[in-house]
Amino acid sequence: MDSDDRYGGGTSHGNEVMIGRGAVVRILLVLVAGMPALLAGSNVAGQERVEGQEREPLTLSEAVGRALDRNREIDEARWGLRQAEDQVSEAWGEVYPRIDLSTTYTRNLTPAVSFLPAIFFDPGADPDDLMRVQFGAENQWSGQVQFQQPLFEARAFIGVGAAGRYESLQEEVLRGRTHEVITGVRTRFYDLLLAQEHARLLEESLRRVQESLGETEALYRAGLTSEYEVLRLEVELANLRPDLRRAENTYAQARRELALELDMEEPESIRVAGSLAEMDLENPGSNGAENRAILEFSGVNGASEAELEQLIQDAYATSSRVRQVEANEELRHAEYRVEQSEYLPRISLFGNYEVLAQHDGSPEFFGSSAQRGYARNVGITVSVPLFTGRQRSARVSRTRAAVREARIETELARERAALDVRNLVEQVEESRIRAEGQSLAVRQARRGYDIASAEFREGTVSHLELTDAEVALRQSEFNYAEAVHDYLSSRARLDEAVGRVPMVDAF
Numbered sequence: 294m295d296s297d298d299r300y301g302g303g304t305s306h307g308n309e310v311m312i313g314r315g316a317v318v319r320i321l322l323v324l325v326a327g328m329p330a331l332l333a334g335s336n337v338a339g340q341e342r343v344e345g346q347e348r349e350p351l352t353l354s355e356a357v358g359r360a361l362d363r364n365r366e367i368d369e370a371r372w373g374l375r376q377a378e379d380q381v382s383e384a385w386g387e388v389y390p391r392i393d394l395s396t397t398y399t400r401n402l403t404p405a406v407s408f409l410p411a412i413f414f415d416p417g418a419d420p421d422d423l424m425r426v427q428f429g430a431e432n433q434w435s436g437q438v439q440f441q442q443p444l445f446e447a448r449a450f451i452g453v454g455a456a457g458r459y460e461s462l463q464e465e466v467l468r469g470r471t472h473e474v475i476t477g478v479r480t481r482f483y484d485l486l487l488a489q490e491h492a493r494l495l496e497e498s499l500r501r502v503q504e505s506l507g508e509t510e511a512l513y514r515a516g517l518t519s520e521y522e523v524l525r526l527e528v529e530l531a532n533l534r535p536d537l538r539r540a541e542n543t544y545a546q547a548r549r550e551l552a553l554e555l556d557m558e559e560p561e562s563i564r565v566a567g568s569l570a571e572m573d574l575e576n577p578g579s580n581g582a583e584n585r586a587i588l589e590f591s592g593v594n595g596a597s598e599a600e601l602e603q604l605i606q607d608a609y610a611t612s613s614r615v616r617q618v619e620a621n622e623e624l625r626h627a628e629y630r631v632e633q634s635e636y637l638p639r640i641s642l643f644g645n646y647e648v649l650a651q652h653d654g655s656p657e658f659f660g661s662s663a664q665r666g667y668a669r670n671v672g673i674t675v676s677v678p679l680f681t682g683r684q685r686s687a688r689v690s691r692t693r694a695a696v697r698e699a700r701i702e703t704e705l706a707r708e709r710a711a712l713d714v715r716n717l718v719e720q721v722e723e724s725r726i727r728a729e730g731q732s733l734a735v736r737q738a739r740r741g742y743d744i745a746s747a748e749f750r751e752g753t754v755s756h757l758e759l760t761d762a763e764v765a766l767r768q769s770e771f772n773y774a775e776a777v778h779d780y781l782s783s784r785a786r787l788d789e790a791v792g793r794v795p796m797v798d799a800f
Contacts, residue, residue: 437648472613621717622696
């Protein structure tokens with residue numbers, strides 16, 4: 294049999310058609326290669342039916358909204374702000390007047406007595422005689438209203454300002470915690486997309502290798518290839534299975550991380566909307582609705598070198614980390630002034646109104662008017678601290694050191710903010726350029742794999758070359774998805790560094 298009879302066609306004898314061995318092999322290859330695809334299609338359809346019963350894919354804006362409502366770290370920061378607000382109210386209490394009302398009733402089971410010389414009451418009595426005198430009655434009543442108003446107390450008035458600065462600091466702490474959480478949700482959302490993409494690419498690669506192995510085994514049984522080609526594909530398949538399992542574990546871990554940020558009890562039900570492999574960074578408008586929504590979810594509109602200095606200035610003004618250390622420095626200044634105020638006098642106005650009553654017999658509320666007495670007084674109190682055992686000077690020195698420490702911390706925070714913005718701008722630009730290059734690599738690798746597949750079926754290339762083309766395609770697709778992931782994650786961190794996080798800040 295010549296080569297044409299071996300690889301295709303056949304010969305005709307009368308009404309019989311004699312099929313050559315090459316045609317039989319091709320038919321066998323079609324059947325064998327089609328079975329995994331049919332099985333895979335059946336599994337995908339079943340998976341879609343199962344997933345159709347689950348919740349709709351979670352969009353990025355929905356994930357951020359859920360985190361704002363339910364994240365426990367943000368809730369913890371809100372309670373910290375509530376405590377600061379209560380401290381402000383408490384500080385104002387030192388400035389407002391104070392009014393106290395007290396009432397006392399005493400039942401003297403045995404009224405107190407004393408013995409006085411009888412001559413005090415009877416001039417004719419013996420000087421040595423004593424007379425028993427009772428003090429108080431069986432029932433004693435007292436009621437008192439006390440009023441006090443600080444007129445000059447520097448510590449109290451400055452303390453109100455310090456409490457207000459502490460409240461401002463806690464407001465910024467809440468904003469900064471919210472920035473951290475939302476940035477974490479965004480990056481974990483992108484991590485989940487990347488893990489999802491990695492698992493999908495490995496599944497496709499596994500499917501391709503299984504198809505190639507089926508074809509190669511058929512050729513081997515037909516005597517058209519060597520056992521080495523079969524063994525090599527079996528090794529490739531054995532190496533892919535643990536990689537796929539590892540990717541699936543990474544995907545499950547990414548789900549759990551996002552579920553923790555969103556306070557969701559069933560991480561297995563999380564499905565995120567979007568596809569990194571299909572995202573087009575060069576033409577955002579050409580993306581589908583889900584990918585376009587992801588690209589539009591950004592606080593910083595530009596991150597080019599020309600805009601770098603403006604972004605740094607924005608970070609000085611709006612970065613939560615910078616604003617927190619600045620608020621902390623202002624608070625330390627206020628505390629320093631509070632301690633200095635201890636050297637100043639305190640002046641306050643006071644007034645008292647008291648009603649007293651006593652009577653014997655059964656208790657009668659404050660008795661009759663003849664049994665009552667009244668006391669009224671007003672005055673001013675001036676207190677000047679003279680010596681406190683050097684405690685004041687030590688506290689003043691300590692708070693002065695805290696002010697200098699806070700000033701250094703502010704300078705370092707501003708420098709760190711500028712450095713972070715510069716680094717993130719470079720990362721955004723680098724990942725964008727890398728994504729553009731990988732986009733071209735994906736197109737070339739996909740074209741190469743299609744050519745290699747076609748030539749393999751024609752018998753002009755080896756299984757080794759086909760496997761290399763498949764590996765190159767898989768790696769280029771993952772590299773592109775990873776570049777898009779890095780671009781989106783860098784944009785999210787840049788938003789936090791500048792202090793313009795979507796759904797948190799108005800800009």
